[in-house]
Amino acid sequence: MLTGKQKRFLRAKANQLKPIFQVGKTGVNENMINQINEALEKRELIKVSILQNCLEDKSVVAEQLAEGTQAHVVQIIGNNIVLYKESTEHKEIELP
Numbered sequence: 001m002l003t004g005k006q007k008r009f010l011r012a013k014a015n016q017l018k019p020i021f022q023v024g025k026t027g028v029n030e031n032m033i034n035q036i037n038e039a040l041e042k043r044e045l046i047k048v049s050i051l052q053n054c055l056e057d058k059s060v061v062a063e064q065l066a067e068g069t070q071a072h073v074v075q076i077i078g079n080n081i082v083l084y085k086e087s088t089e090h091k092e093i094e095l096p
Helices: 005-012 030-042 058-069
Strands: 021-023 047-048 071-076 080-084
Touching: 005 021, 005 047, 005 071, 005 080, 021 030, 030 047, 030 058, 030 080, 047 058, 058 080
Parallel strands: 021 047
Antiparallel strands: 047 080, 071 080
């Protein structure tokens, strides 16, 4: 679990990131979880955009993505979700 200080640090880092995945009306599926997991291994911190036609609530989508990838939800802001997962091979972010 992330502390408040760590979440603030990660939110500041994620501020300039662009969303690299989009969740549409089909919602979260296994293929999307696999791709997000690979992206988290490379980048550690990513943004996921939720489109207007997504039928599920954004908090439900964030929970499904976090469970499927074993990542932490750093922030849900607007229609964007920020996810963090510590990388095993490409560790770049040092948490305070």
